[in-house]
Amino acid sequence: MLLQSERMRPFCFATMVSLLFPFLAALGGTLTSSPTRSSLQHLEVFNINADGSSSVPRYYRFEQLLTLPQITVKTATDPNTQQPATYTGVYLNDLIQALQSSPEGTVLGANCYDGYQQYYDPDYTEKHHPIFLLKYDGKAPADWPKSEHNSPMGPYCVVHENFQSSETIYGYTEAPRIPFGIVSVELTSYALSFGKFGAPDRHNPEVVKGERIAIGSCISCHNNGSAGGKMAQRPWQVLAANSIYNGNYFRQYVVNPQKFKPDVAMPAHPTFDSVTLDALQAYFKTMLSGN
Numbered sequence: 001m002l003l004q005s006e007r008m009r010p011f012c013f014a015t016m017v018s019l020l021f022p023f024l025a026a027l028g029g030t031l032t033s034s035p036t037r038s039s040l041q042h043l044e045v046f047n048i049n050a051d052g053s054s055s056v057p058r059y060y061r062f063e064q065l066l067t068l069p070q071i072t073v074k075t076a077t078d079p080n081t082q083q084p085a086t087y088t089g090v091y092l093n094d095l096i097q098a099l100q101s102s103p104e105g106t107v108l109g110a111n112c113y114d115g116y117q118q119y120y121d122p123d124y125t126e127k128h129h130p131i132f133l134l135k136y137d138g139k140a141p142a143d144w145p146k147s148e149h150n151s152p153m154g155p156y157c158v159v160h161e162n163f164q165s166s167e168t169i170y171g172y173t174e175a176p177r178i179p180f181g182i183v184s185v186e187l188t189s190y191a192l193s194f195g196k197f198g199a200p201d202r203h204n205p206e207v208v209k210g211e212r213i214a215i216g217s218c219i220s221c222h223n224n225g226s227a228g229g230k231m232a233q234r235p236w237q238v239l240a241a242n243s244i245y246n247g248n249y250f251r252q253y254v255v256n257p258q259k260f261k262p263d264v265a266m267p268a269h270p271t272f273d274s275v276t277l278d279a280l281q282a283y284f285k286t287m288l289s290g291n
């Protein structure tokens with residue numbers, strides 16, 4: 001797996017100077033960034049440009065993030081540890097504002113060390129109030145417990161106080177977007193994130209359903225160009241080709257990928273029955289030449 005967090009930048013004079021002025025940062029609810037990263041705990045932030053490329057990154061210190069409006073909530077079951085927990089953090093909406101996004105930059109992408117990615121748009125944040133976690137049971141990230149699978153939860157993760165799914169389509173149910181091991185966030189537009197997965201022809205309602213299912217279930221690991229996660233290293237066009245020319249394999253793989261690759265990190269989708277798979281295939285069929 002690619003450890004993006006190891007792209008360290010040298011600790012330079014500019015960082016030392018910026019460290020001397022920590023509280024200027026919080027004025028007006030926005031934060032002043034540094035051009036260098038001297039700790040993995042620094043949050044890397046970049047913008048996605050209109051051509052899909054990434055801007056030069058900027059960095060924010062943990063202490064700076066602590067100056068944003070914070071909330072503390074309790075959850076009955078933390079998804080990383082399966083234990084009750086107390087979360088202290090910043091609502092993602094407040095984080096987006098503080099990071100001085102442009103007016104089109106309404107979507108935040110959280111990028112994890114292993115290429116996994118989740119996007120947050122205003123619709124999701126209004127419904128589910130995701131929290132960018134800063135303290136777990138009062139502790140800073142260095143002291144966070146390991147997740148169930150012994151992976152680090154930090155340097156950052158996104159959690160919810162009490163997630164309630166708001167959408168079901170056939171055998172698909174909306175799942176919480178709960179990445180851990182977040183090393184950077186990107187500010188992007190709807191068009192350059194979710195929009196890249198929009199079906200070119202939306203007349204067929206099954207295609208539209210398939211699009212919702214795929215966006216909800218697949219884009220965290222399968223990218224389309226610069227949009228979506230790159231964990232799988234199998235971009236959208238590969239999935240589309242599989243769904244058209246190797247439909248049986250596609251259907252079986254989605255339901256139970258471990259049957260083909262025992263250690264694969266792709267989750268099984270046991271609730272995806274044949275109508276769910278039909279909708280997914282109808283959607284992917286429209287995506288092969290869609291770009």
Ligand code: HEC
Binds near residue numbers: 214222242264269
């Ligand atoms: C947590 C990450 C993750 C998610 C979510 C995910 N996948 Fe995957 N997917 C993978 C990985 C990893 C592989 C294996 C790549 C390899 O063989 O090395 C893979 C492989 C595949 C393959 C086989 C491709 C090939 O070339 O043989 C298909 C088809 C596929 N995924 C479809 C989907 C679909 C459709 C969804 C959504 C319903 C989905 N995946 C969701 C990680 C994911």
